[in-house]
Amino acid sequence: MARLDPFPVPDFHLPFGNSKHPLAARANSEATSWALRHELVADAAEQFTAIGCGHLAGRVSGEVPYDTVVLLAEWMAWSFVLDDQHDHLIRKGELAAWPPVTDAITQYLATGRVNGASSRRNPLVRGFIDLCDRILAGMSTGTAARYRAHVPLMLHSLDQEAGNRGARRRPSVQEYILMRRHSSQLLPMMDMVEAGLGIDLPQHVHDHPAFQAVVESAVDIISWGNDVFSLPKEHACGDNNNLVSLISSWEGCSLPDAVRSVENRIQARIEDYVSAERRLFQVIDGEGRLDPEVRAAVTRVVRSYEDWMIGADLWQRYECTRYSDERFAAGLESAYTRPDLVSVA
Template identity: 60%
Template sequence: MPHLDPFTVPEFHLPFDNSKDPAGDRANAEATAWAVDRGLIEAGASEQFAGIGFGHLAARVSRDAPYERLLLLSQWMAWSFVLDDQHDLLIRAGRVRDWQPISDAITRHVSGGERTGAPRPALDNPLVASFAELCDGIMAGMTPLLQARYRRHVPRMLRSLDEEAANRLPGHRPTVEDYVLTRRHSSQLLPMMDMVEADQGIEVPDEAHRTPALRELMWSAIDVISWGNDVFSLPKEYSCGDTNNLAALLAHWHGLTLPEAVRAVEQRIHDRVEEFRAAARDLPRTLDALGVTDPAARTAVEHRVRGYEDWMIGADLWQRHDCTRYRDERFAAGLEAAYTRPDLVSVA
């Protein structure tokens, strides 16, 4: 692997306001303790794990939610970081096949199927057991409409992890276009956005939810968050040969240096934000043209768009100020985090 040229994380073009729920510290500490109690991480690694700051991210994107829902979102985020890092560990160890029983058991539970069809070791695994606990609590606070979306988004998220594993096969690099499509789901943002909408009492009806204009606003926001995260995580992913990074792929396919590729990502983020803002300004006229006239539906759409703004600026501020993950020397060197557990996914 060639040497990683030094680069500076840009100040991305994110002209949105953000504030943080003051309960973020408490939620972060309690979600960390929950992860230890459920066997997701060892107690000795809890300080490093807490440094990810998932409670602070939750507090930036779901302000004023009841504390129990803020904590649930923080726990879900903690679980999702363990999921992502354990999946990465399996890829590095050449044990991706061990992942399938875990993924199947999670998919079966969120889909409402009988869990008895899963292998017993998968059901007993802390990743599956803690997911089932979280999932049941999450859906208890959702309307049937939001439950249906959440049930669709979690399995798609899991499939995207399989796609990222395939992208890391020796000698393979996805195209930039294919990677962007996968990254929209491997970001794990859609289930979390469902949770925040439920906690904020936002329910966009299907006739508005399915409109191309509103879906493009959603993808714009997710692209901005994901591409920014790729810059923050570039040292780690470059160091361990992970091809699932927009800057690394732009460098490869367009013959750029990494600093040039980072600047290219910055420009893409700028353009995507401006597309988002233009589409948001035009949304009332778009809804008129589509015949979406119900005031409650239009208000829900407005709140969703404001929520996307919270996600874009909140994720950026979290990475810059609340999270030690991207400043950790082990992480930047491409090494495993201290809290990953080689025995966590073992279903043989």
């Protein structure tokens, strides 16, 4: 497929402030060291460091302890490798190697055990076990339950992406939007930040339609913005799991016009978010059932979602080479990708 001509990423006019943890650069180095120790990366460590996992973690985690920033950066490092390895198997037509890895991950998440020594020795599985134990140790029962639910949904969405790339029928825009809320891999990370902030919202608050409207609009804004940043690579390698590409295909418009369409959708979704946030507090105050401490926790979680929206945007623009690297823009695999990683035992 022809390479997309370079284009400026629009300013999405996110009306939120952002601060960055002062030790984000240190967390970034520690995340790379963790990935090297767990053999997720063997070569091109400098390129992997340039993804900036620690910088992203430092922008989206609010006032959490430094150990939480590092843990989040390590999880991000693992998730980037997971995503790249999945892409590698799609390119090579070797997806049969994928289920043993994800089955081991979901089994450990559910039971604390992995059947089969070979699966447990795989770097992706070993890395997940190390992270999962530390993540769950810092979570309340309710937050841990949400994390345990979100990770399998994230893994399933990667299977859906593989199916989209191999199928003649492309997903509708709405089908893609629903899938993207999980393939973005944001929800488990948001659970981690909530735990790191010491917040334990009751499940009935998370389940409230007004609260879900806030979460969904925030996740959509981040995901759709990422689709604009990642368009050159995904277009170059024929990946149709991108909102810009799908709008171009379904509406019969050029990619530049589709970028403008996504920009307009993001601006509308920002308005949705602001309205949903206002509506959330109108609803909970009107119902009068939340005690002041829980209401304060809701306020803090909503502020965290704002950190995520602006922090992810700033990271992609200024602190991450993943979307500007020449190999990436040409649709090639990253230099740090280990072709044998999934089969390592």
